[in-house]
Amino acid sequence: MAEPTQSATVLSVKDLTPHVRQLVLLPKTQKILFLPGQWISLQLPVGIKPPLNRAYSLAEPPSQTGQLTLVFDRVPDGTGSNYLYGLKPGDELLLSGPYGNFSLPPSLDRALLFVSRYTGIVPIRCILKQLAASGPLPPATLIAVGPAENELLYHDELLAFAAQQPSFRYIPMVVKGADEEVVEAVLTVLRPLIASKQKTAPLLSGVKGFVRPLRAYLMEAGYERKEVKTETYD
Ligand SMILES: Cc1cc2nc3c(=O)[nH]c(=O)nc-3n(C[C@H](O)[C@H](O)[C@H](O)COP(=O)(O)OP(=O)(O)OC[C@H]3O[C@@H](n4cnc5c(N)ncnc54)[C@H](O)[C@@H]3O)c2cc1C
Known part of the structure; x- marks a missing residue:
């Protein structure tokens, strides 16, 4: 209906x-x-x-x-x-x-791994704000890419949040370029996180040219498609 x-x-x-x-x-x-x-x-x-x-x-x-x-x-x-x-x-x-169903997994039994490009951070910021309002944050990492220093959305808020919440790691990145360059830059940060940690609950958001190669990487690394939540804007 x-x-x-x-x-x-x-x-x-x-x-x-x-x-x-x-x-x-x-x-x-x-x-x-x-x-x-x-x-x-x-x-x-x-x-x-x-x-x-x-x-x-x-x-x-x-x-x-x-x-x-x-x-x-x-x-x-x-x-x-x-x-x-x-x-x-x-x-x-x-x-x-x-x-939409880009929301937290029903059980928070894994560390959360958020990855966003530019305004792709919008739904993630909403989820983080809600989580923070309901008590101490579960272990979570956010990799947020923007095209310029002054285009990193919610940067000050997220820095403050990371300073207050020991379980939250904020990794801002400035990368301007084609999808492939942005994805490659994110992978340099993502690879060691994925290699060194227990399985996470990934949530990826942004345009398809960003989200899809990262999801493909996670699937090559052993994740099932349904374990990787995505929101694509285009
Ligand atoms: C589920 C969902 C949630 C969304 N949430 C947001 C949001 O919170 N904030 C937001 O800015 N947009 C969001 N979008 C994208 C939004 O719906 C529009 O597509 C966007 O504003 C571009 O529309 P337009 O008519 O101005 O451009 P169009 O003429 O439709 O041009 C779109 C093209 O511009 C490029 N592009 C650059 N930036 C964006 C962008 N942010 N989104 C999409 N395409 C982009 C892409 O290459 C795309 O092909 C969302 C899309 C979806 C499907």
Whole structure:
């Protein structure tokens, strides 16, 4: 059955980095109950044949107010993300959801291994925030790649988090280049982690050109496909 579509009001707009923006929305009809890691679908009044459907992960865990936080980069010539960049407080959007199963495994019996590229960190940050709010964090490593120092999303927050939570390791990386170069750079960090540790619970997020080769590497290293959770953006 189709998820009901409802209207939402833009409450605030904030730039998190030079090329990444945050929108806070308030659904007008009913609260959206979601699991950290899930996403909503926006029906945007643009494109050759509107509506243009675009998915966005939720960046903040569920709140009492029902507000939803989206965080996205401006894709050059991207119809959807450029439309979102034009929105201001008071504007309205159509949305539905939640969707997706990029969420924590049911049992946290292994160390968590998060790997993200750029805005791929959005659902992971939501999961981490929820975990941190519910007590000491289980052992977890985050490898987060961004295209520039000032495009490392949530960098200060994650540094502070790693300083407070001894079981959390944050590995930020700046790599600008084609998918293959970014993947190769991540593999230099990932290989020793995978070789030296017990099996982890990996969650990978970003564009396919990033996520798929890393999943393939993990499967070559002995992981089953179902053990590697992925969220792909394109
Ligand atoms: C489940 C899911 C969750 C998503 N969550 C987010 C999110 O939290 N934040 C976010 O910024 N985007 C997210 N996306 C991507 C988003 O839905 C759009 O695809 C993105 O904003 C580009 O749309 P566009 O119309 O502007 O560009 P399009 O004209 O559709 O161009 C897309 C092309 O731009 C490139 N590209 C560069 N950056 C991105 C990017 N971030 N996502 C996708 N393609 C990119 C890719 O090569 C892709 O082929 C998600 C996608 C999915 C499927």
